[in-house]
Amino acid sequence: MLDNIFVTIAKFSRLTLGICLFILSLIVIAYASYLLKIEVTESEPKNNVALRFPTATEYVNNDPFWWLLNGSNNIRMINFSDERMKGVFTIKIYPNPCKDNSVVEVIHNNETNKSIIKPNANSITILADLKPYQSKDVNLRVINSKSCFVSNGDNRDFGVLVSSWKFR
Amino acid sequence: MKNKYLILSILIGLFSILYKITNIIKIPPNFDYYDSPSYFNFRVLGGVRMPLITLIYSNIDKYEIITLLQAFFSGIAWSILALTFYVLKIKPIVSFAGSLVIYSLGISTQIVFLESYLMAESFNISMMVLIIALSFIYAVRRKFGILFCLIFSLICFGNIKSVNGLLVWIPIMFLFGFYVFNNRNAKNFRKAQIITLSTSFIISLLTLFISINIDATPILNTSAIINSRLWNVEKWKEKTIEAGFPIESRRTFERYSSANLGLPPDKAVSLQEDYINWYENGGDNFLVKFLIFNPSYTLFGPILTPAVTLNNSFNQSIIYGHAAGIINYENKQTINAQLGLDNRLFWPNERALKYMFIGLCYLLLSFLINSKLTDPLISKTIIYLLTFGFALSYISWWFASTPNDIARHQFPTGVLIRVISIFAFIIVINNQKFSLTKFSSR
Numbered sequence A: 001m002l003d004n005i006f007v008t009i010a011k012f013s014r015l016t017l018g019i020c021l022f023i024l025s026l027i028v029i030a031y032a033s034y035l036l037k038i039e040v041t042e043s044e045p046k047n048n049v050a051l052r053f054p055t056a057t058e059y060v061n062n063d064p065f066w067w068l069l070n071g072s073n074n075i076r077m078i079n080f081s082d083e084r085m086k087g088v089f090t091i092k093i094y095p096n097p098c099k100d101n102s103v104v105e106v107i108h109n110n111e112t113n114k115s116i117i118k119p120n121a122n123s124i125t126i127l128a129d130l131k132p133y134q135s136k137d138v139n140l141r142v143i144n145s146k147s148c149f150v151s152n153g154d155n156r157d158f159g160v161l162v163s164s165w166k167f168r
Numbered sequence B: 001m002k003n004k005y006l007i008l009s010i011l012i013g014l015f016s017i018l019y020k021i022t023n024i025i026k027i028p029p030n031f032d033y034y035d036s037p038s039y040f041n042f043r044v045l046g047g048v049r050m051p052l053i054t055l056i057y058s059n060i061d062k063y064e065i066i067t068l069l070q071a072f073f074s075g076i077a078w079s080i081l082a083l084t085f086y087v088l089k090i091k092p093i094v095s096f097a098g099s100l101v102i103y104s105l106g107i108s109t110q111i112v113f114l115e116s117y118l119m120a121e122s123f124n125i126s127m128m129v130l131i132i133a134l135s136f137i138y139a140v141r142r143k144f145g146i147l148f149c150l151i152f153s154l155i156c157f158g159n160i161k162s163v164n165g166l167l168v169w170i171p172i173m174f175l176f177g178f179y180v181f182n183n184r185n186a187k188n189f190r191k192a193q194i195i196t197l198s199t200s201f202i203i204s205l206l207t208l209f210i211s212i213n214i215d216a217t218p219i220l221n222t223s224a225i226i227n228s229r230l231w232n233v234e235k236w237k238e239k240t241i242e243a244g245f246p247i248e249s250r251r252t253f254e255r256y257s258s259a260n261l262g263l264p265p266d267k268a269v270s271l272q273e274d275y276i277n278w279y280e281n282g283g284d285n286f287l288v289k290f291l292i293f294n295p296s297y298t299l300f301g302p303i304l305t306p307a308v309t310l311n312n313s314f315n316q317s318i319i320y321g322h323a324a325g326i327i328n329y330e331n332k333q334t335i336n337a338q339l340g341l342d343n344r345l346f347w348p349n350e351r352a353l354k355y356m357f358i359g360l361c362y363l364l365l366s367f368l369i370n371s372k373l374t375d376p377l378i379s380k381t382i383i384y385l386l387t388f389g390f391a392l393s394y395i396s397w398w399f400a401s402t403p404n405d406i407a408r409h410q411f412p413t414g415v416l417i418r419v420i421s422i423f424a425f426i427i428v429i430n431n432q433k434f435s436l437t438k439f440s441s442r
Helices: A002-038 B002-026 B036-040 B051-060 B063-086 B092-106 B109-115 B121-140 B144-158 B162-167 B169-181 B184-212 B218-228 B234-242 B247-258 B265-270 B273-280 B283-293 B295-300 B305-309 B318-324 B351-369 B376-399 B406-441
Strands: A049-052 A058-060 A063-069 A071-079 A085-094 A103-108 A111-116 A122-130 A135-143 A158-167
Touching (some): B002 B063, B002 B092, B063 B092, B063 B109, B121 B144, B121 B376, B162 B376, B169 B184, B218 B247, B218 B265, B218 B376, B265 B273, B283 B376, B318 B351, B351 B376
Antiparallel strands (some): A049 A071, A071 A135, A103 A111, A103 A135
């Protein structure tokens, strides 16, 4: 009697588990194919992609900013997630304290794009295609006609100011 | 012929143990300032961690020796698992191939990484690997000594993590069902089996009692699950508010999530006075009541999260946990995650491929447990291991797995599914080879 009950339970559990696993596997495989095909991401790009600047982060009223120096500045794009992230970085740039009309060259993927920095806010864009966990360097070359030093003892040759960035 | 392959597999096993030990000597033990201290505080009842793991940690005390022991035990467990193929009725060359695949998983970065951590994870995985090996061995070789080792391993496994302790009676009940009542050929053996299994069932109930009394931060987990999961779905959010969850706690969570204010958001909420008052006046049972009165969430939430939450993503489901592995960007930068084999076959780098791999594992297993390709006792063993694995996953999801730590909580079942899939694949290959040989000899 007890033997039969256990045989029935075993058969039932085997069948149920098999069917559930089969349906689940089809759903998961279809979902993975969908993710691969249309290149959507599960994770929020804004939470998983970042820019790292070669200079220290400074703050005014809790708002961060970065000074890029005259010459070559290596900026690192980082993808923290296990998903491929494709999008555009938009970097907001202001001129240096000397109000020079700087030229910023973005050197990325063997291409160079030039932007002339105007007295008010400027935006430069960088196309990014980052594989899972990948970091890529972009070179931002600031070309000023003359050096820009301030008189408070800071010996940096100021290029341009980066006030914010976003990724979409 | 068999001996030649077996000796080769044993030698590779010895090499893998040596490899793990030399790796662990190279790197410093990884002490987690939030979790590790509680492992050094031994208490049988009412502690923060299960007693077996705290007994080991508090007695050894020296970090380097603990990690060395973890690596050594891991090496032994994976070697026993790799050699299990030779016990099953599988051709020696196929067994050898199977053992190589198991070794490659055992020395993969995901496994080696855990050996350097001063947390229960490594012993937990090793003990589970041992249970899988002994279960398969017992399915084909009904020796009392093997049953004893299997039961002993299950009881130890139950006393490493509280979630294991809650569920360790399940495999013991399965052993009762499959090997005692449901096997007419083992009459001489029944008496000894019944005594062993009855005793172990009583011990597993004691383990269950210890697990229920573990004080492993339920106040923190309740806040984390409410804020990270329930608050994102309107009807769950309403039910949470109806249950009296203080709105101010949610604001605290949002404030601490938006910037680094020195505390993790869940911790900040758990220290808030109105949240503590709510928790102490019935909030401690909130998750259990929520599970009882929301059966669709309880049953389908863990696996079909997109259908239940309507957020079109599996990343909060146990499926993601099974697929993901434990190494993320943050710990990928540490020296501890640079050791071992990368093994992209079992641990792909890209999320879509991770889902694809785990989906294929489910598919393979669904076919195997209902096919006649394998011995009925082997397929029953696969069923009981899978049931146990999914039960562990479900319990972890219900009470602890927030998006931040879902990969860590679901990792043991992720490893279990990979290991069983390797066994399933090798069994299918073995049978296929056999039928091809028959075909060509006609």
